[in-house]
Amino acid sequence: MDIFLQQVFNGLTLGSIYALVALGYTMVYGILGLINFAHGEVVMIGALTALAAANALLALGLPVPLVLLLALLAAALVCMALGFTIERVAYRPLRNAPRLAPLITAIGVSIVLQQLAMLIWGRRYHSVPQLLPSGSHTIFGAQVTEVQMIIMATAALTMLALTQLVNRTRLGRAMRATSESPSIAALMGVDANRIIALTFVIGSGLAALAGVMVSANYGITHYHMGFLLGLKAFTAAVLGGIGNLAGAMVGGVLLGVIEALGAGYIGDLTGGVFGSNYQDVFAFFVLIVVLIFRPSGLMGEKVSERA
């Protein structure tokens, strides 16, 4: 029972991060029908930017909470500018091209960002300074660190804010209208280009936050971290029903929990044949099973909350 709860908490933490990244995939897909494979690399850039900023600011002797805030801000600004630029340079010129063209471009952008990060930050793993409180608490026999609690709470608040933005503001209405029908939205005076750019900017801001969370959770970061994380988050978005905001959140959290439980029990389940290093296989296996029975994802039919 202790192990079960422990893995659930670990999974919820991981899942919160997946959910934030999955939102970026699903928002862009909802509005453009494009899978932005470069999104995982934006997360990586966010993590490394925050690290660089944090190290520089700590060297100046600033207080830790201020360093955390400024590092997060720096990461968010860099990622938002990056998201804006990627859309403007790589995707907008291909808006009316066959769907395969922007997909290939996305993979290209992803490689460019990875190589760029390698040139700037090198190939090595960087350890992340401890900016969040390092305590931990026992909840029903499971050890939950304060870092994990902060990650879960921040992710939950961010997702709540995003939901409010999409459902309650004029920007959100414009986003939903554009995602349903760009030409009719334009006829109503919605500037589709601006809405699409803002969608990328918002998604990239979430990616920056997720990047900081990942590095805070694991304590290390490197230029290659975006690939698998991006793939997992994309999986989460598909699991929940791509294009659906609530789906991305549910899919992300679910995938995190499944993965953590898989890691915890896969050894027992398979009589020791597979170890916890097969947790990724477990996650993708679940995805395949879900897609066989619900090809449009868990919440794929409830398209009313698309954004």
Place this chain on the structure above:
Amino acid sequence: MSVLLEATKIGKHFGGVQALKDVSLTINTGEIYGLIGPNGAGKTTFFNVLTGLYPKDGGTVTFDGAPLPLGSPHAVTRAGIARTFQNIRLFANMTALENVMVGRHARAKVGVGGAVMRHRRAREEEAAIRRRAEELLHYVGIADRGGQLARHLAYGDQRRLEIARALATEPRLLALDEPAAGMNATETSELKTLIEGIRADGVTVLLIEHDVKLVMGLCDRVAVLDYGEKIAEDVPDAVKRDPKVIEAYLGA
């Protein structure tokens, strides 16, 4: 009577098909102007050119004394032309109220970014948008449907909602593409009352319609298109007696 819209020698072809051939027509401020013709005569194409959805091949459109910026649908909307569609094109997964609120976008003064920050002016504008949208739902007679998703509305209500959304952009010319299609007699007569009310409130109406009885009973003047050409333009009684119109469209 002043001229609101003057289209001169509008041409449009799709590949080798000449969909519109030098179509010229003049719509006066305050009138209900009908555009009829057999299927494929070019009525909807004319609408699409007029609202900037299709680029035209030739001709000019003057609206309210100035050239109409046909480059973008957005600019046409801002200039004061709104339309509905033959095949209803609502935002199906948004509520009726939200559909109309999107229609207010063209007239909003605070940018979408500012609207997120929710400072006082933005909040006031958002409240005004909501109020106006509610009024418009009431105006077209579906005030009690505001919270429902557009795709869950009855067909006739969807048509009304599309009119409310178009009116939300504060048009001076409302272009209705077959608004009575698929409606029963009661609904059609209610629609007639609604269109007359819209005109009485100062909006000029351009109406494409297959229901000849509705057109003849409602319109001040009627133009007839056939194979992309205008073959008649006159008051309904004169159009009805025009031999060319009878041959092409009305039948003996």
